[in-house]
Amino acid sequence: xxxxxxxxxxxxGKDDLKVSVFDLSVARGYGIFDFLRTYGNKPFRLAxxxxxxxxxxxxxxxxxxxxxxxxxxxxxxxxxxxxFKETAIKxxxxxxxxxxxxxxxxPSFIVTFTKAPEYxxxxxxxxxxxxxxxxxxxxxxxxxLDYFAAVVGMKKxxxxxxxxxxxxxxxxxITECTRNNIFFVKNNSLVTPAEKGILKGITRKVVLExxxxxxxxxxxxxxxxxxxxxxxxxxxxxxxxxxxPVVTIDDTAIGxxxxxxxxxxxxxAFRDITSDRG
Amino acid sequence: xxxxxxxxxxxxGKDDLKVSVFDLSVARGYGIFDFLRTYGNKPFRLAxxxxxxxxxxxxxxxxxxxxxxxxxxxxxxxxxxxxFKETAIKxxxxxxxxxxxxxxxxPSFIVTFTKAPEYxxxxxxxxxxxxxxxxxxxxxxxxxLDYFAAVVGMKKxxxxxxxxxxxxxxxxxITECTRNNIFFVKNNSLVTPAEKGILKGITRKVVLExxxxxxxxxxxxxxxxxxxxxxxxxxxxxxxxxxxPVVTIDDTAIGxxxxxxxxxxxxxAFRDITSDRG
Numbered sequence: 347x348x349x350x351x352x353x354x355x356x357x358x359g360k361d362d363l364k365v366s367v368f369d370l371s372v373a374r375g376y377g378i379f380d381f382l383r384t385y386g387n388k389p390f391r392l393a394x395x396x397x398x399x400x401x402x403x404x405x406x407x408x409x410x411x412x413x414x415x416x417x418x419x420x421x422x423x424x425x426x427x428x429x430f431k432e433t434a435i436k437x438x439x440x441x442x443x444x445x446x447x448x449x450x451x452x453p454s455f456i457v458t459f460t461k462a463p464e465y466x467x468x469x470x471x472x473x474x475x476x477x478x479x480x481x482x483x484x485x486x487x488x489x490x491l492d493y494f495a496a497v498v499g500m501k502k503x504x505x506x507x508x509x510x511x512x513x514x515x516x517x518x519x520i521t522e523c524t525r526n527n528i529f530f531v532k533n534n535s536l537v538t539p540a541e542k543g544i545l546k547g548i549t550r551k552v553v554l555e556x557x558x559x560x561x562x563x564x565x566x567x568x569x570x571x572x573x574x575x576x577x578x579x580x581x582x583x584x585x586x587x588x589x590x591p592v593v594t595i596d597d598t599a600i601g602x603x604x605x606x607x608x609x610x611x612x613x614x615a616f617r618d619i620t621s622d623r624g
Numbered sequence: 625x626x627x628x629x630x631x632x633x634x635x636x637g638k639d640d641l642k643v644s645v646f647d648l649s650v651a652r653g654y655g656i657f658d659f660l661r662t663y664g665n666k667p668f669r670l671a672x673x674x675x676x677x678x679x680x681x682x683x684x685x686x687x688x689x690x691x692x693x694x695x696x697x698x699x700x701x702x703x704x705x706x707x708f709k710e711t712a713i714k715x716x717x718x719x720x721x722x723x724x725x726x727x728x729x730x731p732s733f734i735v736t737f738t739k740a741p742e743y744x745x746x747x748x749x750x751x752x753x754x755x756x757x758x759x760x761x762x763x764x765x766x767x768x769l770d771y772f773a774a775v776v777g778m779k780k781x782x783x784x785x786x787x788x789x790x791x792x793x794x795x796x797x798i799t800e801c802t803r804n805n806i807f808f809v810k811n812n813s814l815v816t817p818a819e820k821g822i823l824k825g826i827t828r829k830v831v832l833e834x835x836x837x838x839x840x841x842x843x844x845x846x847x848x849x850x851x852x853x854x855x856x857x858x859x860x861x862x863x864x865x866x867x868x869p870v871v872t873i874d875d876t877a878i879g880x881x882x883x884x885x886x887x888x889x890x891x892x893a894f895r896d897i898t899s900d901r902g
Binding site for chain 1: 629645655716718727734763770774776778
């Protein structure tokens with residue numbers, strides 16, 4: 347079956363889902379997006395993702411060409427038209443065609459619908475390795491198209507058998523992964539970087555809800571790289587990978603290097619929320 | 625007359641110069657480019673720009689789909705086909721369509737041909753204001769499509785009547801502008817940031833040649849922001865703006881706030897080189 351996507355005002359096939367080379371999304375990596383997935387092929391936390399798109403837009407002074415209600419309608423329509431088992435949805439607002447190759451123009455509005463990715467089961471039973479990269483995102487609260495460092499970092503990760511990249515800022519603070527937030531376990535409680543200077547992950551927020559439901563304490567605070575040896579467990583959170591256990595960071599095993607009991611409890615509590623489509 | 629551009633293997637009009645939304649150039653700001661202009665509608669320093677494109681490609685492990693000789697031929701053909709008075713040429717290699725939205729795919733090869741931009745005469749007779757922005761580029765030696773911070777910075781500059789943005793790194797070092805290199809004048813000599821941690825500007829290199837021809841000394845070294853009050857003149861260099869006098873940085877006048885004698889000498893020596901098409 348051919349994929350159907352939304353481009354500006356029409357539904358198009360994959361081969362017609364194109365933007366001008368003069369659009370700042372191509373020319374300058376300038377634009378915003380949001381990304382979500384379905385459970386039971388119903389969009390999960392759609393309103394929160396659309397709200398965050400509008401926050402990104404506001405921070406950059408980009409005018410989103412559609413209303414929140416229109417976007418919601420397009421997302422539901424696209425899910426139905428494509429009829430995947432589970433759908434990954436990406437909503438993009440581009441920088442638009444620029445007259446001088448630097449000043450934003452009239453944005454294009456795009457929604458892509460693809461099959462939700464699945465990951466090998468042993469990612470979740472054995473956990474994964476991730477690597478660190480010294481990098482500070484520009485305007486980290488904005489979900490922009492600027493993932494140049496992420497692509498470079500993920501290529502390096504792949505070459506080392508790692509599945510994600512953890513950004514470390516110039517003060518040696520742990521901030522976030524390329525497309526994920528990070529959590530650690532210390533004395534049966536969760537520790538995660540505070541919201542300032544990171545993208546406010548919606549899966550991160552769902553994990554905070556999950557932790558509350560199963561009475562696990564969470565501390566949101568500054569975390570520095572030299573604390574790694576003192577954590578017993580770690581996991582990543584994102585719409586795609588959900589709750590992904592991390593057992594090695596660079597060459598340091600986290601705790602005993604296996605998926606720990608607190609992570610397992612959070613994974614289960616998270617699944618309970620998503621299967622409720624809450 | 626319609627513009628004609630090169631896309632992968634064919635010549636296309638402006639309306640057909642498009643790339644897939646799934647190409648990492650759109651999705652992730654991932655790709656490389658180089659940019660040059662003509663003098664007398666002959667490409668200026670074409671070989672050096674093509675060499676730099678291949679250096680960017682090598683640093684990212686991107687396979688450029690054309691040879692240097694093929695690119696040279698396409699550039700000459702495009703200039704002839706478009707028949708502008710002077711041409712701006714942008715050579716782009718995209719990240720390609722990715723299967724997982726993060727791993728690079730088969731790159732697209734694009735060359736755009738547009739009318740070379742012209743700037744108001746008083747930019748050069750009165751000089752311009754620029755502003756500073758705390759920002760460190762990721763892999764600064766690569767001319768990548770990642771200009772998200774540049775677009776944001778230039779919007780802020782425009783709102784303040786400024787024409788460029790000067791990046792300041794976390795150690796308060798002056799590095800480079802969004803698309804330009806920066807030079808200062810101190811005691812009739814030029815001072816410019818050393819090449820490490822900046823893009824190796826080809827116009828910067830031509831200015832070094834120009835300075836040599838008119839016996840002006842140049843020191844390439846680390847420059848910190850607190851040195852600004854001790855400089856008598858400043859200017860920006862880029863293929864587009866050539867040698868652009870800078871008379872104000874943020875709210876600090878450089879020297880007496882007028883275009884100075886050393887800058888004028890360099891502007892003239894630069895014009896002598898470009899009019900020779902050297």
